[in-house]
Every structure is written in C-alpha cells, then in structure tokens.
Amino acid sequence: MKKSIGDNEIPKGWSFEQGLELTKKAGYDGIELWLGDVPWFQMSTTDTEVRELRRKVENAGLIVSNVSTGLHWKYPLSARDPKTREEGIRIVKRQIETAQILGTDAVLVVAGLVTEEVPYNEVYNRCVEAMKSLAPQAARAGVRIGCENCNSEQKFLMSPREFLLFLRDVDEPSVGIHLDVGNIHDDGYAEQWIEMMGPHITRIHLKDVMKKRGRCCDSVYTNIFLGDNNWKAIRAALSKVNYDGWLIAEMERRYGYAKDQQFYDTAAAIDRVIADRF
Amino acid sequence: MIGIDGGSQLSRLFREPPVALSGCALADLGSSCALRESSAGYESALAAAGMAFKRTSLHSLLPSRLVILPAAVFTHESELVRVRRHLKNGSTVILESGAAFINAEGFYFHRCLMDSVLGLSLHAPIRLWESADSFSQSPYIDYRWPVVTKVREFSRIIPVDCRSGETIAWFHKLPVAIKRRVGKGTLVFLGSPLGPHLLAGDREAGNWLQAVCASC
Numbered sequence: 001m002k003k004s005i006g007d008n009e010i011p012k013g014w015s016f017e018q019g020l021e022l023t024k025k026a027g028y029d030g031i032e033l034w035l036g037d038v039p040w041f042q043m044s045t046t047d048t049e050v051r052e053l054r055r056k057v058e059n060a061g062l063i064v065s066n067v068s069t070g071l072h073w074k075y076p077l078s079a080r081d082p083k084t085r086e087e088g089i090r091i092v093k094r095q096i097e098t099a100q101i102l103g104t105d106a107v108l109v110v111a112g113l114v115t116e117e118v119p120y121n122e123v124y125n126r127c128v129e130a131m132k133s134l135a136p137q138a139a140r141a142g143v144r145i146g147c148e149n150c151n152s153e154q155k156f157l158m159s160p161r162e163f164l165l166f167l168r169d170v171d172e173p174s175v176g177i178h179l180d181v182g183n184i185h186d187d188g189y190a191e192q193w194i195e196m197m198g199p200h201i202t203r204i205h206l207k208d209v210m211k212k213r214g215r216c217c218d219s220v221y222t223n224i225f226l227g228d229n230n231w232k233a234i235r236a237a238l239s240k241v242n243y244d245g246w247l248i249a250e251m252e253r254r255y256g257y258a259k260d261q262q263f264y265d266t267a268a269a270i271d272r273v274i275a276d277r278f
Numbered sequence: 279m280i281g282i283d284g285g286s287q288l289s290r291l292f293r294e295p296p297v298a299l300s301g302c303a304l305a306d307l308g309s310s311c312a313l314r315e316s317s318a319g320y321e322s323a324l325a326a327a328g329m330a331f332k333r334t335s336l337h338s339l340l341p342s343r344l345v346i347l348p349a350a351v352f353t354h355e356s357e358l359v360r361v362r363r364h365l366k367n368g369s370t371v372i373l374e375s376g377a378a379f380i381n382a383e384g385f386y387f388h389r390c391l392m393d394s395v396l397g398l399s400l401h402a403p404i405r406l407w408e409s410a411d412s413f414s415q416s417p418y419i420d421y422r423w424p425v426v427t428k429v430r431e432f433s434r435i436i437p438v439d440c441r442s443g444e445t446i447a448w449f450h451k452l453p454v455a456i457k458r459r460v461g462k463g464t465l466v467f468l469g470s471p472l473g474p475h476l477l478a479g480d481r482e483a484g485n486w487l488q489a490v491c492a493s494c
Contacts, residue, residue: 080433080474081379082313116417117407117433121478126315 001238003270004030004065005249008037011259016040016053020060026263027271030065031057032248033102035095037070043094050101057102065246066146066178066203067099068108077130078112078123078156085126092134092145100141106202106246107138108178111147114155123156128169135172146178146202149193152185152220159188160196167200176200180250181234182207182221190229194237201243205250206270221252223262224269235276247273297367302331302491303342305350310336310357312376313349316473320348323476323484329491336360344494345369348473349376353387358395366461370494374468378403378434396460398467399439406431406449419454419470421447424489427482429475436469443467466490 005028010019016038023031033041033053041053057064069091077088095107112127114120131145138145149163150156157163163177177200181190194201208227210220225231247270255262272278304320311317324331332340336357339345345364350373352358365371377388377400385403392398406417418428419435423446435454438445443458443465454469475483 082315083379119430119478121480122474125478 001244001274002029002065002246003249003267003274004028004032004246005263005266006032006034006068007041008034008070009249009251009254009263010038011254017056017060020056020062022260022263024060024062026260027267028062028249028263030063030246032065032108033067033098035067035069035071035091035098037068041098043071043091045098047097047101050098054102064099064102064104065248066104066106066108067095067102068178069095070110072110073113076113076118076123077109078114078118078126080118080122085130089130089134092130093137096134096138096141096143096145099143105142106144106146106178108146108148108203110150110154112154112156120156124166127156128166131170131175132172135170135174138174139172143174144202145175147175148178148180148205149183150180151183151187153183160193163193164196164200176202178203178205180205180207181229182209182227182250185209185220186211189233191233191237194234194241194243198241201241201245203246203248204238204243206247206273207250207252223251223253224249224266224273231273232278235273235278239276297341299341299343299368300332301342302329302344302346303339304331304333304346304348305336305339306333307336307347307350310351310353311349312351312379313471313474315477316349316374316376316471319473319475319477319483320346320487323487324491327484327488327491329488339364341367342369344491345371347371347373349374349379349471351376351380351384351388352391353384355391355395358391362395362460365463365465368462370464370466370490372466372468372490374471374473375400375436376471378405378436378469396465397458398442398456398465400469401437401439403434403436404452405434407433419447419449421455421486423447423457424493425486427486429470429472429480429483429486432471432474434470438467438469464494 035041071091075084075088079085092109099107112123114123151158157166177197179201184190208222208224208229211228249266377385389400392400417431419431421427435449437452438456440453443456445453446457447455457466472483
C-alpha cells in the first residue's frame with residue numbers, strides 16, 4: 001500500500017512547491033489534488049497549467065494518487081435545479097480530464113446530498129442517473145469514479161448494503177466507492193464496510209473519528225489513533241479484501257502550532273497501519 | 279318543424295362540430311420544458327398506473343381528454359394559442375409550470391403570455407429555501423382537488439392570483455395551483471412541479487395524478 005495526503009492539508013500561506021517538499025520529506029509516496037479547494041487547482045486551471053502541476057509533483061519525487069473535490073457540496077449532482085446539476089456534472093468531467101493529464105486513475109465524488117429540501121428518493125435516482133451518464137467517459141479515460149461515503153454529512157447511502165445496492169443500480173465497473181474509514185461514525189464499522197465493498201473500493205481515506213459526539217468542540221474527526229476506529233480490524237479487513245492501493249490521509253482538525261508536524265505524525269501513523277504494527 | 283332559435287342552434291352546431299377526443303397525451307415540449315425529469319416523471323407514473331397515453335410534440339398533439347404539459351415554460355404566443363385551442367375543444371390541460379427555473383427575463387415574457395392568452399395572473403417565483411426561516415412550517419403543498427393530499431414542494435413555487443380561477447392547492451396561505459373552465463375544457467395550473475416527485479415514486483403525487491385522470 002502507498003501513502004498519500006491531500007494538497008488541501010498544506011498549511012495556509014504555503015506554496016504548492018513548499019507543500020510538495022514537506023509531503024516528500026514526511027515520507028509520503030503521493031499527493032491527492034483537490035480541484036477547487038486550493039488556489040493552484042481550480043476549474044479555470046488550463047490543461048497546460050495542470051501539466052505543469054504534474055511536472056512539479058514528479059520533480060518532487062511524488063505521484064498524484066487521485067483527484068478529489070469539495071465542489072459538489074455546492075453543486076450537488078442531486079440538486080433539484082438542472083443548472084446546478086449540470087455544473088456538478090461539468091466538475092466530474094473536469095476531474096476525469098485532469099486525472100488523465102495528471103497520470104492517475106481515480107477521482108473522488110461526493111455523489112449526493114440529502115437535505116430537508118431535497119429528499120432521499122430524489123437524490124438516489126439523480127445520482128444513479130448521473131453516475132450512469134459519467135461512467136462511459138471515465139471508462140474511456142481509464143479512470144474510476146469513487147463515490148465517497150460521507151454518511152453523516154450526506155445523509156445518503158448510510159449502510160454498506162445500501163451503498164452496494166446503489167453501485168449495483170449504477171452497474172458500471174468504472175464507478176465504485178472512495179471509502180473513508182473515518183466517516184462511518186456510529187452508523188457502523190469501517191472494517192465491515194471494507195469487507196463488503198472489496199473490489200468496488202477505488203481509494204481509501206484515513207482518519208479517525210470520535211464516535212461519542214460532544215467530546216470535541218468543533219469536529220468529531222481526529223488524527224489517526226486518537227479516535228474510536230478499530231484500527232486492528234481495519235487493517236485485517238484490508239488484508240482480507242487484498243486492498244493494495246492508496247491510503248490517503250485526511251485530517252479535519254489541524255495542529256494549531258507546528259503545522260508541518262501533523263504531516264510527519266500522520267505519515268508515521270499510516271506506516272504503522274501498513275505494517276500492521278499496533 | 280324547427281323554430282328560429284332551434285335553427286340557429288343547429289346551424290351553430292354545424293359550424294362547430296364536436297371534436298372527438300382521444301385519451302391522454304403527454305406533450306414533449308422540447309426546450310419549452312424546464313425540468314426534463316418532470317416529463318420522465320409523468321411518463322413513468324402513467325405507465326406504472328397502467329394508463330394509456332401518447333407522447334407527442336405540442337405541434338402534432340391530437341385533441342385529447344387529458345393533455346399534460348410538464349414543467350412548461352412558454353415564451354412564444356403560438357404555443358399557448360395552441361394550448362388554448364385544445365382547452366376550447368374540451369380537453370383538460372395540466373399546465374405544470376417550470377417557469378421558476380428560468381431567468382428573470384424569460385419569466386417576464388412567460389408571465390405576460392400566460393396573462394394575455396390564458397388569463398392567468400402569476401406572481402414572481404419564490405425560492406422557498408433561501409431564507410433561513412422559510413421552513414419553520416412544513417414543506418408541503420396542500421391539494422384540495424381532485425383529492426385532498428399533501429405533496430412536497432419543489433424548492434421554487436409560482437404563486438398564482440386566486441382570481442384567476444378556483445384555487446386547488448396552497449403553500450401555507452399562498453395559492454399555487456388553480457383550475458378554471460376555458461371553453462369546453464378545464465385548465466389545471468400547477469405552480470409547484472409534481473413531475474419530479476412522480477419520478478421519485480412519491481405516492482401522494484401519483485394519487486393526485488390518477489385522480490385527475492379519473493375525473494376527465
């Protein structure tokens with residue numbers, strides 16, 4: 001397995017190049033690029049500029065693990081307004097294009113958003129339709145779309161059986177799950193999700209979660225090993241399904257001081273996960 | 279022997295022979311449909327209920343007992359004149375408005391045409407979820423005809439002046455759907471789209487549609 005970390009974790013005010021240097025020094029193999037979340041990688045970034053990003057990543061001795069985005073929180077594929085949905089589709093298409101340019105084969109999509117306004121059944125149908133429409137482009141590009149399980153935030157596809165049903169309804173090999181082991185909260189157990197999703201997993205986000213809310217002032221998410229995830233079980237499940245892909249660090253809470261230290265600490269924690277040494 | 283009045287009635291009958299109406303028609307409005315999933319919703323609901331219908335363009339629409347215009351946004355007078363002709367011939371027309379999903383300029387033209395051709399006075403669209411307190415109350419449209427039921431709103435509504443006809447649905451105190459006689463037919467205007475709910479399998483929306491079908 002290989003280690004990666006998001007470029008949106010690069011401390012504020014740092015340049016992309018400084019972030020890459022830190023990522024490499026901390027021992028990561030790759031970097032996850034977040035379309036729309038960082039100044040150097042926006043929807044307006046041209047193909048030439050994307051190629052330049054790739055060159056910088058490779059010059060730093062890294063590779064791009066995948067292309068993610070947080071833009072679908074604003075432009076959900078499940079929106080009622082067709083124009084918003086179109087923008088959501090345009091974002092995924094650009095993710096696929098840039099993934100190809102960056103030499104990676106996976107993108108992360110937050111597929112649907114159930115809200116008080118937009119109820120579950122609508123979201124489900126629109127997401128299945130959106131994924132079916134995007135799958136051919138992804139397949140042609142050799143890229144897999146990983147729908148992330150943002151269980152608590154999306155209020156969508158809350159259980160692994162439900163997620164499997166969704167993937168079966170989409171029924172496209174180029175569409176799978178970008179599994180975040182920290183997002184499962186108290187709705188289940190990450191290791192069970194890994195077992196059930198198996199070959200559908202495109203990438204894995206690593207973070208920990210404190211299942212009893214209210215113990216932390218502004219987030220239930222925390223650094224690896226500080227929360228309630230059963231890391232031994234997670235590691236065993238990864239072996240069971242023969243997952244040998246990227247493990248991508250995602251930290252919600254950032255160190256208040258010595259911000260670069262979080263890169264080193266997280267890399268060391270992932271090394272312990274990979275080595276199955278707890 | 280035919281009296282003078284009877285004769286004039288007869289001659290009027292000869293001038294305006296009754297139009298034979300076929301069953302249900304779902305109009306394919308092309309670019310005049312603002313929400314494609316609304317059209318798909320009606321199609322799936324009619325099929326699921328086993329109701330025979332024809333899907334056809336507005337231009338080639340035959341006189342029908344029920345005409346459904348999903349998420350319609352009319353900005354050309356000729357289209358609405360065609361709708362009015364069907365109404366005068368005795369059709370029940372469900373005109374579901376998609377006008378809350380177009381830009382302000384398009385809505386302005388649409389509103390003028392609806393007023394001048396069909397006598398419907400529409401208010402500006404309201405985006406229900408934009409103000410934080412808009413949903414201190416429940417997010418449902420209350421239908422009173424042809425069945426009493428609640429269906430979810432669809433984020434944006436177009437209130438309609440209640441003097442335009444008989445109010446058949448409200449969002450809280452705002453009339454959002456009316457029906458009125460036009461010629462021999464009945465116009466049913468919906469200011470909150472039902473089609474997407476039909477596509478999502480909403481039971482109450484389906485019941486409402488079936489009840490309308492049964493009533494005409």
